[in-house]
Amino acid sequence: MPVWSVAGISAEPELSISEWQILETQLGSIHFVGTNVRDYTGRVSSAIQQFDSTALRGVTSSGRVYQLVGPRGSSADGRYIWERWCIVNGVTSYTDVTTDLLAEGKI
Numbered sequence: 001m002p003v004w005s006v007a008g009i010s011a012e013p014e015l016s017i018s019e020w021q022i023l024e025t026q027l028g029s030i031h032f033v034g035t036n037v038r039d040y041t042g043r044v045s046s047a048i049q050q051f052d053s054t055a056l057r058g059v060t061s062s063g064r065v066y067q068l069v070g071p072r073g074s075s076a077d078g079r080y081i082w083e084r085w086c087i088v089n090g091v092t093s094y095t096d097v098t099t100d101l102l103a104e105g106k107i
Contacts, residue, residue, distance in 0.1 A: 016038070017035055017036055018068075020075070022048070023082065023094045030101075031060075031082075032044070032060070037069060042082070045062075047061045048060055049061055053104070
């Protein structure tokens with residue numbers, strides 16, 4: 001599966017993802033990973049800046065708003081993109097922090 005560039009923030013200011021999880025890198029950045037419900041492609045967000053666990057909605061460093069839909073999960077396409085993203089960005093380890101962030105309520 002190739003990795004494509006994504007639409008700019010002005011073309012796509014909001015995005016919904018399913019089969020989502022929230023991962024934190026060893027560098028301390030936290031990201032949404034899942035499947036874009038519009039075109040069913042894997043998606044990794046830029047670093048999360050704000051997160052509302054009640055609304056399942058977050059804002060990333062790019063300014064894009066992510067809406068998490070459906071139950072949390074693990075997307076094969078999302079995982080593929082995440083693994084490529086980690087290589088490009090020098091990430092050597094990460095932790096699934098989904099449960100912690102849902103319990104805490106916000107970032």
